[in-house]
Amino acid sequence: MPELPEVEVVRRGLESWVAGRGVEGVRVHDTRSVRRHTGGAEDFSATLAGTSIVETVRRGKFLWMPLRGLPVSTALVAHLGMSGQLLVEEADAADEKHLKVVLELEASAGKPGQLRFIDQRIFGGMFLSPMVPTGDGGPGGLGSAQALMPVAAAHIARDVLDPVFDVELFHRCLRARRTNIKRAILDQNLVSGVGNIYADEALWEARMHYARPTDTMRRPDSIRLVEALRSIMARALEAGGTSFDKLYVNVNGASGYFSRSLNAYGRNGQPCRRCLTGGVASLIRRDPFMGRSSYTCPTCQRAPRNARW
DNA sequence: GGTCCGTCCTGTGGGC
DNA sequence: TGCCCACAGGACGGAC
Structure with a gap:
């Protein structure tokens, strides 16, 4: 199952493939995978489409991508749970059995066009969360020097790989x-x-x-x-x-x-x-x-x- | 406020 | 072979 090191591996991989790219469309195949999004699946798709991904950040097993293009500072948060996977794939690749969410990404030379969220047991999920100052200096650890974190992950303590873990x-x-x-x-x-x-x-x-x-x-x-x-x-x-x-x-x-x-x-x-x-x-x-x-x-x-x- | 438990969910494997 | 059931786990809400 994805553990903290695997989430970090995913984060590093995503950074090179999705950072800086626009989100042109969103398809939710299973609304349970966006159940933590307060506005529901339709709002999730409508809000996310038209934004662009700034970078990929992680704290503990929470992974998020700050977004550009919304009036309020917001991040796309992903948690892999026990069986979640994030794949970057070509649009014509066959659907995975447990495919839950698809993000259509802006075309970029040499880079696949979709970010897919796959989850067998549906313990994981994706949702949008406003970014707030944390009071502890922000993520601080791997992935970002930002002083903001998603509200939904603000209660998460630093992990032991965080350079400023106290x-x-x-x-x-x-x-x-x-x-x-x-x-x-x-x-x-x-x-x-x-x-x-x-x-x-x-x-x-x-x-x-x-x-x-x-x-x-x-x-x-x-x-x-x-x-x-x-x-x-x-x-x-x-x-x-x-x-x-x-x-x-x-x-x-x-x-x-x-x-x-x-x-x-x-x-x-x-x-x-x-x-x-x-x-x-x-x-x-x-x-x-x-x-x-x-x-x-x-x-x-x-x-x-x-x-x- | 701190602590603990039930719940969510599905594939796998063992027992019958 | 097919059915049933226990088990695995992270995070969260609610009970105490």
């Missing part, structure tokens, strides 16, 4: 919480871009149990966790580039990288690679967590006595 602020916010560490890092208001897979991988790398209460986190613990998140995101970003083919992030292709590199997630019953190298082969266990799963090594990620489940 570890000290992250630590203070963690300490103020009354929950466990995994719930905290899945909260996009605290740190963005972390999903279930990266949460488990980072906690494994940091030798931390998911049920550790956030108010017991010491500064070195927070730093260690952020460094683990950064390391995993950076490695995945590098690998995400290899699965990138003509602006297509292949969901199955991305899982190929993960299947080779994951140390905890999805490895229920398999020996922990860290314990194995130490000569003791503890088996990774799966626990139900928030209606999902958590994977941990019972030896190198021991649950604390004061665990908050």
